[in-house]
Amino acid sequence: MTSSLTGKLLAITRKGADAQEFSRLVISEGGESISLPTIDIVPKGLEVIPEFISIMREKKYDYCMFMSSQAVDVLFDLALKVNKVEEIILALNSSIIVAIGPKTKSSLISHGIAVKMMPGEYSSQGIVCLFSKMDNGIIKGKKIIIPRSEKAKEFIRKALSCLDMTVDEFFLYDVKTSGTNTVWEDFVALSKQKKVNAIIFTSASTVQSFFEIMRRLSYDTYSVISNVKAIIAIGPATSEELRKRNIKAFESKEHTIRGTFELAKILLNEKSQY
Numbered sequence: 001m002t003s004s005l006t007g008k009l010l011a012i013t014r015k016g017a018d019a020q021e022f023s024r025l026v027i028s029e030g031g032e033s034i035s036l037p038t039i040d041i042v043p044k045g046l047e048v049i050p051e052f053i054s055i056m057r058e059k060k061y062d063y064c065m066f067m068s069s070q071a072v073d074v075l076f077d078l079a080l081k082v083n084k085v086e087e088i089i090l091a092l093n094s095s096i097i098v099a100i101g102p103k104t105k106s107s108l109i110s111h112g113i114a115v116k117m118m119p120g121e122y123s124s125q126g127i128v129c130l131f132s133k134m135d136n137g138i139i140k141g142k143k144i145i146i147p148r149s150e151k152a153k154e155f156i157r158k159a160l161s162c163l164d165m166t167v168d169e170f171f172l173y174d175v176k177t178s179g180t181n182t183v184w185e186d187f188v189a190l191s192k193q194k195k196v197n198a199i200i201f202t203s204a205s206t207v208q209s210f211f212e213i214m215r216r217l218s219y220d221t222y223s224v225i226s227n228v229k230a231i232i233a234i235g236p237a238t239s240e241e242l243r244k245r246n247i248k249a250f251e252s253k254e255h256t257i258r259g260t261f262e263l264a265k266i267l268l269n270e271k272s273q274y
Helices: 016-028 048-059 069-081 085-092 102-110 124-132 155-161 182-192 204-216 221-225 236-243 257-267
Strands: 009-012 032-035 039-043 063-066 096-099 115-117 143-149 166-177 198-201 230-233
Touching (some): 009 016, 016 032, 016 257, 032 182, 039 204, 048 085, 063 069, 069 085, 069 143, 102 115, 124 155, 143 155, 155 166, 166 204, 182 221, 198 204, 198 236, 198 257, 204 221, 204 236, 230 236, 230 257
Parallel strands (some): 009 032, 063 143, 096 115, 143 166, 198 230
Antiparallel strands (some): 039 166
């Protein structure tokens, strides 16, 4: 029996280890994947760890929310380097921990953190919906801290502030565009030959960096991706970033890597009427 992705090639805007989950899923259905190194995570200095512990103790936040597994990984990697993992665990478990989705939740649990809340829709909008459904008397004036990227969008901060919550962001890392390498040359060549069947964009930042890298390489981004059957966005913010560039993307209903994979299977099925 032929697997659903036999003979199909799918590109994802993640590098190496970060693309392994998607690659395994694609291979399991007979396809091949290309990992496009699009962004690099640049952690802040080690001084952010004692600073974070101090602010958690001082302000006694009601909630601490993680918007990505990267934020969890960076926090604990830095804490390990300064031998303050136990202090971080104590600080976090003093608040109600909110995870944006299953991968972030799993990462937190693996570090001994109890996750109490997660939205049904794994996105910023899902987070806002989660808090919006709570009684205003319960959340009004409550304090929430969000350890995250310095380039994070303001949507979640503004939306929760409109719910009369006190919102603090704590910047753990920055995001920069990755350098170019032969993977990109191979990707462009395959795209021009119409051999890339889908591109999965995994964040708004990867959309921005994808276009920047294509500019560096002096390629016409639109002519390259016009040869690709399915452009898939992992969630609303990613879709919006693509729309800004006049690119229509399909968006997975479940805003996870598995969600994008399942959508790709449907879209790349020759009989699909999606």
